[in-house]
Amino acid sequence: MPELPEVEVVRLRLRSVVVNRRIAEIQTARANYAFLTAPARLRSKLQGRRIMEIERQGKYLLFLLDDHSRLLVHLGMTGQLFTSHAVSPRLYNKQSRAGLAHTPAQVFVPDKHTHLSISFSDRGEQLHFRDTRKFGKLLWLAEGRSDPRLERLGVDALSITPEHLGISSKRRRIAIKSLLLDQSVLAGVGNIYADEALYQARLLPQRAAASLRPEETRVLARTVRKVLRRAIRLGGSSIDDYVQPDGSDGQFQNTFTVYGREGEPCHCCRGPIVRVVIGQRSSHFCPSCQK
DNA sequence: ATCGTTGCCTGAGGGC
DNA sequence: TGCCCTCAGGCAACGA
Structure with missing residues (x-):
C-alpha cells in the first residue's frame, strides 16, 4: 500500500523518465474507473502538454505541465505507476500471471486494471497507471486551482x-x-x-x-x-x-x-x-x- | 470540534 | 473443484 516513501520513490524514479517529455496520446481504455476528471476531459487537457516536474504532497503526486495546469494523482491502495518496460508479477493478477508464465512479455500489456496510459511524442517508453481496487484518484487542476484534498493536508x-x-x-x-x-x-x-x-x-x-x-x-x-x-x-x-x-x-x-x-x-x-x-x-x- | 463508523473495490486465501 | 466468507486499507462522507 503506497504511503509517503512509496510515493516519493515513484516521484524520484519517474522524474527522470517523464520530465521534459511531451504527451502525445492519453489512453483511458475502460470507463469503469472513478476518474475525478472525466476521461474525455483528461485527454483534451493533457494531450500536447509537456511535463515539467513532479511534486509530492503527502501521498499525492502532482505532475506539473507546461501550461501551468497540474495532474493530481493518488495511488490509493493498489495504484501503480510504471513504464512500459517494467516487468513484475505484481503488474498482473494471478490469472494473468499463469498465462504469461510461458511467454513473458517484453513490454507491459495493458489489462482490465490499467486505467490510463500515456504515450509521448518521442515514441519512447509509455507510462501506465494501474489500480485493481480503484481507490486511486486522478484529477486535472487548471492553472492556479487547488483542491480541498490538498488544502486539508497537514x-x-x-x-x-x-x-x-x-x-x-x-x-x-x-x-x-x-x-x-x-x-x-x-x-x-x-x-x-x-x-x-x-x-x-x-x-x-x-x-x-x-x-x-x-x-x-x-x-x-x-x-x-x-x-x-x-x-x-x-x-x-x-x-x-x-x-x-x-x-x-x-x-x-x-x-x-x-x-x-x-x-x-x-x-x-x-x-x-x-x-x-x-x-x-x-x-x-x-x-x-x-x- | 472531535470522534467513530460506513462504503467504496477486488483478489487472495481459508474453510467446507 | 468451486462456492462463500473474510480480510486488506486510504479517504470522503456522514452521524453522534
Whole structure:
C-alpha cells in the first residue's frame, strides 16, 4: 500500500523518465474507473502538454505541465505507476500471471486494471497507471486551482517537528496511532510506517495522543522522519502491489520490525509481536518493549 | 470540534 | 473443484 516513501520513490524514479517529455496520446481504455476528471476531459487537457516536474504532497503526486495546469494523482491502495518496460508479477493478477508464465512479455500489456496510459511524442517508453481496487484518484487542476484534498493536508511527514506533533496531540483523546494516520495532522504516514515508527519510538500505538510527554513527542517526531527516510532509501515496501516504476520491488519490507509480524519474535526482547485493531486498522507492536 | 463508523473495490486465501 | 466468507486499507462522507 503506497504511503509517503512509496510515493516519493515513484516521484524520484519517474522524474527522470517523464520530465521534459511531451504527451502525445492519453489512453483511458475502460470507463469503469472513478476518474475525478472525466476521461474525455483528461485527454483534451493533457494531450500536447509537456511535463515539467513532479511534486509530492503527502501521498499525492502532482505532475506539473507546461501550461501551468497540474495532474493530481493518488495511488490509493493498489495504484501503480510504471513504464512500459517494467516487468513484475505484481503488474498482473494471478490469472494473468499463469498465462504469461510461458511467454513473458517484453513490454507491459495493458489489462482490465490499467486505467490510463500515456504515450509521448518521442515514441519512447509509455507510462501506465494501474489500480485493481480503484481507490486511486486522478484529477486535472487548471492553472492556479487547488483542491480541498490538498488544502486539508497537514505538514508533510518528512518534515514533522516535535512542536507541531505536540500541538496536534493536545487534548486529542484518540490513540497516537490514529493521530499519525490523520492526513490533516501530518501528511504521508500510513498503516505500515505508523506501526514501524511507534515501535522505533518504543511507544504503544493505543496510547492516547494527549498522554505523550514532551520527550516522547520529540522522539516520535524524529523517529517518523527517520523511518520514512530509510524506507525511501530502500525503495519503499513491496508487499502486494507496489513496485517501483521500472517494475522492481522495494526492499523495506525485509526490514519490518513489527508490521505483518504477528506472533513472530521481537528483534529486541524476543517476545511475540501482538496485533490489535485500532481505529479499524490492524496495529502491530511489542507489548514489552513499547510503553 | 472531535470522534467513530460506513462504503467504496477486488483478489487472495481459508474453510467446507 | 468451486462456492462463500473474510480480510486488506486510504479517504470522503456522514452521524453522534
